[in-house]
Amino acid sequence: MSEDKSIENTPSSPERRRFVGVAATAAGLSLAPGIMLMEVAHGRPEEQAASSAVRWGMLVDATKCGTGCNDCVSACSTENGWTPVAESQHKNQAPQWIRKLELQDPLTQFExxxxxxxxxxxxxxxxxxxxTGASFKRADGIVLVNRHTCIGCRYCMMACPYKARSLVHEPLNDTQKADVPRGMGCVESCTxxxxxxDRGDGTTACAEACTASGHNALLFGDMNDPESEISKRLRELPTKQVRADLNLNLGVRYHGI
Incomplete structure (x- = not known):
């Protein structure tokens, strides 16, 4: 779907990339009134680097995931300041931080x-x-995007087997969160x-919402800690990695698929 904009204003244009390279280095990206990307900091002190002793991960129990329930999507949207597909004016450009899938086995019709x-x-x-090295993996297993160096080329979106990344197409104002910087022309995904x-909450917004709804289908924790709840559940339940044939060693595991 085309937009009535000149090529100079498109997120991936050469002009934009040159501007980002200079402006971000010099002064940081202006994301919203009063918010500069270079000024945003998380609660974890800078000297406390992410540790490889930890491997953060998520266990999804599909047998408990409620049909028609979107609490995890809504919670992620609220926490991180993005608009879900159902509320987006441009559905083909909507963020893909988390989405609910409804699958049906063509042989058994099992949903x-x-x-x-x-x-x-x-x-x-x-x-x-x-x-550019904008896409990177922290020592604790969390994959992130550095918005200072992302040029919006979308190679990562094409490489992702899970359609889990999206490009910010529109300017961001009212939905901008101080501790979750987002910027037009940058790729983003679940963090x-x-x-x-980093501030020590110990869980994610989606897992909190799923627990609050009574489904308990999402469990977040340290997969390297044998005494953590997620490690115990992973030992008890048969789980799968989506597209395990790719040997990517995923941080998200599924039970019941």
Whole structure:
């Protein structure tokens, strides 16, 4: 669907990339009134680097995921300041931080509901193809995008097997969150609520909402800690990695699919 805009104003134009490269380095990206990307900081002190001793991950129990329930999507939207597909004016350009899938086995007609988000791969294709290093994986397994160096080329979107990334097409104002900087022309995806993790909340907005609704289909935690609840559940339940044939070692595991 074309828009009545000149090529100079498109998110991926050469002019924009040159501007971002200079302006972001010099002064930071102006995201919204009073918010500069370079000034945004999380609660975790800078000297406390993410540790490889931790591997943050998510267990999704599809047998408990409620049909028609979108609490996880709504919670993620509220926490991170993006507009869900159902509310977006441009549905083909809507953010893909998390979305609900309804699947049906063509042979048995068995139906399954599950949330799909960035799988936080240990060997992330998005990181491999990024020409600027904007896509990166923290030591604790969380895959993120550095909005200072993202040029909106969308190679990572093409490389992602899970359709988990999206490009910000429109200017952002009212929905902007101080601790979740977003910017037009940047690629974004689920961050496992890194701002909540870094300030010590210990869980994600989607998992909190799922628990509050009584479904308990989402469990977040440290997969490297054998005593964590998620590690215990992973030992008890048979789980799968989506597209396990790709050998990406995912941080999101599914039960019941």
């Amino acid at each position: 399954t509901n599950l949330p799909m988000m960035c799988q936080h791969c240990a060997d992330a294709p998005c990181v491999d193809v990024c020409p 496992l609520c890194v701002q909540k993790i």
